[in-house]
Amino acid sequence: MKSSNDFFMSGRNIPAWISGLAFLSANLGAQEVMGMAASGAKYGMMTSHFYWVGAVPAMVFVGVFMMPFYYGSKARSVPEYLKLRYDEKTRTFNAFSFATMTVFSSGISMYAMAKLLNLLLGWNFDVALWASAAIVLAYIFLGGLTSAIYNEVMQFFLIVLGFAPLVFLGLRDVGGWSGLVSRLDLVATQSQNVAGEPYAAGAWVSAWNHMGTSGGNPMGVEWFGMVMGLGFVLSFGYWCTDFLVVQRAMVAENEQAARRVPLIAAVPKMLFPFLVILPGMIAIALTYKSGQTGFALPVKGNAYDYDMTIPLMLKHYFPTGLLGLGLTALMASFMSGMAGNVTAFNTVWTYDIYQSHIAKNKSDGHYLRMGRAATVFGIGLSIMTAYMAQHFNNIMDMLQLVFAFVNAPLFATFLLGMFWKRTTGHGAFAGLIGGTLAAALHHGLTMPVGAESLFKGGWIGPVMHTYPSEMAQNFWTAIWSWTTCFTVTILISLLTKRTKSDEELRGLVYSLTERHDEGHLPWYKRPIYLGAMILLAVTVLNLAFL
Amino acid sequence: MRFDLRLPIGFLFSIFGAILVIYGFITPAEAYTQSLGINVNLYWGVVLCAFGGVMLGFALRARTR
Numbered sequence: 001m002k003s004s005n006d007f008f009m010s011g012r013n014i015p016a017w018i019s020g021l022a023f024l025s026a027n028l029g030a031q032e033v034m035g036m037a038a039s040g041a042k043y044g045m046m047t048s049h050f051y052w053v054g055a056v057p058a059m060v061f062v063g064v065f066m067m068p069f070y071y072g073s074k075a076r077s078v079p080e081y082l083k084l085r086y087d088e089k090t091r092t093f094n095a096f097s098f099a100t101m102t103v104f105s106s107g108i109s110m111y112a113m114a115k116l117l118n119l120l121l122g123w124n125f126d127v128a129l130w131a132s133a134a135i136v137l138a139y140i141f142l143g144g145l146t147s148a149i150y151n152e153v154m155q156f157f158l159i160v161l162g163f164a165p166l167v168f169l170g171l172r173d174v175g176g177w178s179g180l181v182s183r184l185d186l187v188a189t190q191s192q193n194v195a196g197e198p199y200a201a202g203a204w205v206s207a208w209n210h211m212g213t214s215g216g217n218p219m220g221v222e223w224f225g226m227v228m229g230l231g232f233v234l235s236f237g238y239w240c241t242d243f244l245v246v247q248r249a250m251v252a253e254n255e256q257a258a259r260r261v262p263l264i265a266a267v268p269k270m271l272f273p274f275l276v277i278l279p280g281m282i283a284i285a286l287t288y289k290s291g292q293t294g295f296a297l298p299v300k301g302n303a304y305d306y307d308m309t310i311p312l313m314l315k316h317y318f319p320t321g322l323l324g325l326g327l328t329a330l331m332a333s334f335m336s337g338m339a340g341n342v343t344a345f346n347t348v349w350t351y352d353i354y355q356s357h358i359a360k361n362k363s364d365g366h367y368l369r370m371g372r373a374a375t376v377f378g379i380g381l382s383i384m385t386a387y388m389a390q391h392f393n394n395i396m397d398m399l400q401l402v403f404a405f406v407n408a409p410l411f412a413t414f415l416l417g418m419f420w421k422r423t424t425g426h427g428a429f430a431g432l433i434g435g436t437l438a439a440a441l442h443h444g445l446t447m448p449v450g451a452e453s454l455f456k457g458g459w460i461g462p463v464m465h466t467y468p469s470e471m472a473q474n475f476w477t478a479i480w481s482w483t484t485c486f487t488v489t490i491l492i493s494l495l496t497k498r499t500k501s502d503e504e505l506r507g508l509v510y511s512l513t514e515r516h517d518e519g520h521l522p523w524y525k526r527p528i529y530l531g532a533m534i535l536l537a538v539t540v541l542n543l544a545f546l
Numbered sequence: 547m548r549f550d551l552r553l554p555i556g557f558l559f560s561i562f563g564a565i566l567v568i569y570g571f572i573t574p575a576e577a578y579t580q581s582l583g584i585n586v587n588l589y590w591g592v593v594l595c596a597f598g599g600v601m602l603g604f605a606l607r608a609r610t611r
Binding site: 153157317318319 | 551554555558559562565566569570573577578580581582584586587590593594597
């Protein structure tokens with residue numbers, strides 16, 4: 001590692017299968033493993049929408065449509081793309097909101113890891129938190145992006161191989177899928193929605209059947225809110241604009257390889273629900289019969305502490321030996337979550353805030369040192385957000401809240417920027433501000449049912465609407481913020497003059513970018529065919545768990 | 547010569563697998579009541595060894611070319 005380019009971009013020479021798996025495991029942090037299991041227990045099979053409606057279609061979209069812009073523009077970061085496409089102020093705004101988001105994400109991982117050490121090894125929560133922060137710090141200092149990417153691939157295998165036996169043992173214990181279904185029917189009929197009515201028997205095991213009304217399913221959301229909020233806005237927003245994941249594809253050796261990265265990653269992603277959601281569903285089924293099973297989720301406030309699902313399930317089923325492997329896998333997942341976010345934080349801070357506003361034209365070594373200092377600073381901020389995460393019983397709820405503020409409006413800015421050359425810098429900037437404000441207003445005026453903390457909403461004063469769950473509130477926050485950004489950007493763009501000529505936008509806007517002829521590639525290397533096959537497979541999965 | 551990631555992955559999982567297999571042999575059957583009476587250490591150790599071996603095999607084949 002000799003230059004700042006090696007530290008931040010890995011010198012662009014990483015093979016596609018490695019960046020594909022890194023792309024996937026950059027997001028396989030605590031949020032994935034613990035959060036999805038927690039959601040599996042709290043919301044049941046509907047959690048699969050995060051994958052089969054959200055992530056997988058979004059990854060196909062990124063590979064087929066978005067990657068040529070990112071790669072072709074040679075931007076080193078998403079904010080830098082915004083600068084090339086729009087202007088300096090849009091980029092700076094995004095750099096700040098993105099930096100905030102990475103800090104929250106790594107803070108959430110840190111919280112989860114501290115909680116795990118606290119529960120399984122009996123460490124004090126504060127000690128565990130600061131110890132995990134110190135480990136991540138050392139880890140990033142030593143290597144930069146290349147080491148982060150290589151480690152992510154290792155961690156991918158660790159997680160898959162460490163958790164597969166848990167799913168096997170759990171399913172065997174409850175009598176296979178059919179046994180799980182009958183136990184979860186019991187869970188559904190014994191739980192109540194906000195109106196105090198029990199759910200229909202299949203509410204925890206079907207992905208779509210109970211989404212006609214928001215009261216019929218544990219997530220408390222009707223199909224429109226889910227498809228629009230989670231599928232379109234949050235998932236597309238996350239996978240298309242989150243620099244943390246896009247960065248993994250941008251280090252591929254050429255544009256074709258970069259486009260294949262998200263598509264390669266989408267294949268294992270499709271199967272992840274079985275690995276991470278099933279343990280949660282098994283855990284809640286066992287909890288409702290804890291007299292016979294000896295397993296129960298702990299209670300936190302007036303609900304279960306769903307975040308404890310994975311650690312407790314490991315402890316319940318894994319004997320000494322395999323338990324070590326399971327814990328290693330979990331630790332690895334936290335490390336990859338934190339390291340990925342902190343790495344993205346230091347890149348954005350150094351290039352997009354420090355180099356462009358604070359200290360221009362310094363030596364390469366200067367920026368490398370700055371990147372390291374930013375790492376320390378980012379970890380310090382993460383520790384603060386880790387304490388904030390204590391207010392939630394499902395880290396996924398908190399994470400999607402952050403995404404609704406940051407990624408949702410940004411996704412509108414990107415869509416318009418890439419597909420409508422008339423979009424202006426003023427329009428984009430006003431749209432982003434408007435979208436973020438709309439998210440804040442919506443969050444401040446609504447609340448999930450039973451919330452006792454201001455982090456969950458209602459901080460403006462009057463509560464206009466109460467949602468059945470945190471997730472339903474997040475989806476609608478995202479919808480409001482995306483729609484506001486989309487509308488404001490169009491309006492202001494029409495009212496202001498274009499400042500960038502067609503020539504300047506070449507490679508940045510779809511209609512002005514020449515497309516490479518990929519006819520000479522074999523079919524399995526052509527993004528469009530790969531994408532179509534993945535979409536077909538994901539449709540089959542949705543139908544199978546209707 | 548480029549660094550081949552399959553090599554460390556192969557080593558790591560072969561070692562993990564070997565530890566689990568040995569541990570699976572020396573532990574008494576009572577240790578496995580929580581895992582439904584299945585000696586998961588032994589069986590999963592074999593799976594990990596196999597995975598590690600395949601990774602090593604790929605890496606070595608690429609190296610000799």
